[in-house]
Amino acid sequence: MNTDSLFRPFNLKTLNTKNRIVMAPMTRSFSPDGVPTADVAEYYAKRADAEVGLILSEGTVIDRPSASADPNIPHFYGEKALAGWHKVINDVQEKNGQMGPQIWHQGISANHASGWLPSAPFEGPSSFNSPGFENGVAMTDSAIADTIAAFGQAAADAKALGFDTVEIHGAHQYLIDQFFWDATNNRSDIYGGKTLAERTRFAVEVIKEVRKRVGEDFALIIRLSQFKPAAYDYKLAKNEAEMEQWLTPMADAGIDIFHCSQRRFWEPEFDGSDLNFAGWAKKITGKATISVGSVGLDGDFFGAFAGQSSQPSSLDELVRRMDRGDFDLIAVGRVLLSDPQWVEKIKNNHLDQLKGFSKEALAELV
């Protein structure tokens, strides 16, 4: 198989990646008290050293009292955590890698299994995490303003530390996505509304603030998902027109790259075309896009959370879509947890040596 299309460089503002393969953001919970350790730096540097073009960090939380629901998720604020991240980016760049943190607010969350709770109640557009599940408070105007400012500060800190990009986590039913979703956003102020376009206002304000803090020349990514972990088959945008109303304001506010989260990258987004989410996002906005979802594996990532392993699968369909120009970059998640050398093996045509994903990989930083 000819995988050349995966190994073309990609250039956009501060991004100059050596190939099209991105490490997907994956929460690891190996940062006690929110501080990334030397092991975390080694884990990312190992992927950079093995040809991963762009690394997106695990979700790392902004400076809000209840942005995190897990004491071992890294912070992106405070002297100690930022020093930990400084080591991460230095080590990655020493291996000729590029990296951006995925900045995150978890919104209304479930309580951590250990019983640990943040110092303030969880906050979101409403008190709901999903229909029927309330676990926090609806944000006031000042909470919203402070949260927007905290996203901006995190992005400014990322740039100051030397990161090559920033990804705003707007997917998977966390804070920003809770604003998008009418099941969790029942506000009657300017951040709510009947249409998806109206409920995109919070994201747009976050993006504008981040853009203001990092300047025009810094590559800015947002991750979005149509699905919700509480509703796998849900689509925020039901058709092309709704997707346009959703994405265009974010493109206009300063997004350079849409990272379109799917469980399986080959699944069409709408009837009548085989384009996937990233394909439509690129077509509609003209912006660069990242696709993702079960690349190189025969099972999806919800299976991983249910304790399932996955076997290697063919890259033909990925290459077909890349060659066709559907999307610019492809993110790879679980396979890079089990097999840090996955990209290098493909580059060197050692396809017979590719590993699948084993659930044991979740338990340690390999």
Ligand SMILES: Cc1cc2nc3c(=O)[nH]c(=O)nc-3n(C[C@H](O)[C@H](O)[C@H](O)COP(=O)(O)O)c2cc1C
């Ligand atoms: C252990 C684990 C942790 C994850 N954590 C995050 C996260 O912090 N942020 C995020 O946007 N997605 C997260 N995801 C989703 C992945 O980024 C990716 O979209 C998903 O695993 C599908 O890609 P894959 O099939 O190649 O694994 C996580 C997935 C896994 C398996």
